[in-house]
Amino acid sequence: MCVLTTAAAVGAVGCKEERPASVGISPEAMVALEADAVLPDSLSAGRAHFERFCHECHGKAATGSEKGPPLVHRVYRPGHHADPAFFLAPLQGVRAHHWRFGDMPAVEGITRDQVAAIVAYVRWLQRQAGIF
Ligand code: HEC
Numbered sequence: 521m522c523v524l525t526t527a528a529a530v531g532a533v534g535c536k537e538e539r540p541a542s543v544g545i546s547p548e549a550m551v552a553l554e555a556d557a558v559l560p561d562s563l564s565a566g567r568a569h570f571e572r573f574c575h576e577c578h579g580k581a582a583t584g585s586e587k588g589p590p591l592v593h594r595v596y597r598p599g600h601h602a603d604p605a606f607f608l609a610p611l612q613g614v615r616a617h618h619w620r621f622g623d624m625p626a627v628e629g630i631t632r633d634q635v636a637a638i639v640a641y642v643r644w645l646q647r648q649a650g651i652f
């Protein structure tokens with residue numbers, strides 16, 4: 521299986537896929553784009569929930585951190601990780617399989633409606649990045 525990593529040095533060993541090449545936009549550019557793009561009002565709740573529940577590991581504008589992968593990444597496009605995967609992850613947790621960050625624990629206290637709002641926000645980010 522292809523193990524992805526954000527660290528180029530390690531990535532060279534395991535997999536050809538590295539974050540900037542896969543996304544076509546650097547994390548820094550993505551954060552700037554998110555800040556500049558006019559977020560539709562309907563997504564502001566999703567962003568707030570993301571910042572509360574997911575940001576710690578998935579990073580600003582879902583560009584990843586040292587604790588978790590970017591969700592603005594080709595591997596998480598709808599055709600590869602459809603919305604049901606996005607519901608299962610926070611509600612049930614994820615066993616590490618794509619990256620080297622370890623398991624994702626279930627997110628305590630989150631509701632399906634909050635996840636739905638987060639999914640809409642993350643899909644919007646992915647579209648801004650030209651992933652789909
Ligand atoms: C404590 C850190 C942490 C938090 C908080 C966290 N995640 Fe994750 N998440 C991870 C890690 C690590 C992975 C990668 C697992 C792997 O190797 O595939 C991951 C993977 C995922 C995946 C991919 C699931 C799959 O089927 O491969 C989705 C979707 C996801 N996270 C969504 C979320 C959302 C939405 C939130 C907030 C509600 C969130 N995560 C909060 C650490 C976290």
